[in-house]
Amino acid sequence: MASDDQTRTLGNGQKPPAKSEAKGASAKRRPTIREVARAAEVSIGTVSAVINGATTVTEKTRQRVQRCITELGYEPNTAARSLKRQRSSSIGMVVPDLQNPFFAAVAEGAHNIARKNDVFVVLGATGAESRWEEYYSQSLRARRLDGMILLSGSGRPNVGLVKLVDSGSVVFVDETIPGLDAPFVSAENRKGARLVAQELIGRGHRKVAIVGGPTWLWTSQQRLAGYREALAGAGIDPDTVPVLSGDYTEDSGYAATKELFERYGPGALTGIIYANDLMAIGGAKFLKEKGVAIPQDVSIVGFDDIISAKYFSPPLTTVAQPGFEMGQAAAEILLHKVGLLDEPEVTVFPTEVKVRQSVAQLK
Structure with missing residues (x-):
């Protein structure tokens, strides 16, 4: 919510309507930010920037927007609107957990956009459990938030989520849910997975295994498809490659790597593909405990490019996806639905392979 000082600043230079005008205005619906943008011949984002005091708008444009705000009787500050609605503008941000740096980056990106537009963010962590996703869906809907x-x-639907989707007040980011038609912000998971697998195979590694994510999640399915494409392209039958599933945590990466070595024995594999960095770090912990050198004995690759990936020993070859920007785009879509912002130009973000020192060149 805007502070008192912000309210005075945003209202500076605006004259209240005369009593007769106010009476007539009260009988009409309140003008929207879209109508202000149309009258001023600018984008919704520019109007929002003027309202929030951004310095990126020229003085001429700022004056034109302010004039249209006054003429239309638009109430641009959140504090005034909140008094009438008896609540602040607010959205929900629900993630599996905040220990995963990628999830935290997505949440920070969404919060960054919300903060710039005086929107309060209610944050919830589900532990990747469907029952908690339903709890937050029902709770946030009951509290009449502007969206989630x-x-x-x-990766599973629930009654509360279905109702939010039907009302058009939910945006999915990173993971989509089958059967629910809602705006979706994602990265090129399949392409990134294919490229990082090609990097490993291209360095001579043909005895490889895959530690994927939960089989029912969209990202896991996309990444596995990309790995299989790279294997097939190199003349390796994907069905002959060992595949185990983790849950995107370090512990599951450790457990899966342990199972691979118990099942196939040391020396059977030269490379392991992990579907995210946390599982790669967990797998590396097991390898080091067993005296297996990375990358001399076994090469590993990950996905996400979390902050610790480049500081890992050895620095981890992985796939970078822009979590912060994905969170921003999701928030922009949601705030567009309530008339605060333009829709983002990008909703499917590129991925990029970061080649570091965790993959050895085989002779």
Whole structure:
């Protein structure tokens, strides 16, 4: 919510309507930010920037927007609107957990956009459990929030979520849910997975295994498809490659790597593909405990490019996806639905392979 000082600043230079005008205005619906943008011949984002005091708008444009705000009787500050609605503008941000740096980056990106537009963010963590996703869906809907951004850890629909989707007040980010038609912000998971697998195979590694994510999640399915494409392209039958599933945590990466070595024995594999960085770090912990050198004995690759990936020993070859920007885009979609912002130009973000020192060149 805007402070008192912000309210005075945003209202500076605006004259209240005369009593007769106010009476007539009260009988009409309140003008929207879209109508202000149309009258001023600018984008909704420019109007929002003027309202929030951004310095990126020229003085001429700022004056034109302010004039249209006054003439239309638009109430641009959140404090005034909140008094009439008896609540602040607010959205929900629901993630599996905040220990995963990628999830935290998505949440920070969404919060960054919300903060710039005086929108309060209610943050919830589900532990990747469907029952908690339903709890937050029902709770946030009951509290009449303006919408919810969901990074699902379960990949499953629930009654509360279906109602939010039907009302058009939910945006999915990173994970989509089958059967639910809602705006979706994602990265090129399949392409990134294919490229990082090609990097490993291209360095001579043909005895490889895959530690994927939960089989029911969209990201896991996309990444596995990309890995299989790279294997097939190199003349390796994907069905002959060992595949185990983790849950995107370090512990699951450790457990899956342990199972691979118990099942196939040391020396059977030269490379392991992990579907995210946390599982790669967990797998590396097991390898080091067993005296297996990375990358001399076994090469590993990850996905996400979390902040610790480049500081890992050895620095981890992985796939970078822009979590912060994805969170921003999701928030922009949601705030567009309530008339605060333009829709983002990008909703499917590129991925990029970061080649570091965790993959050895085989002779």
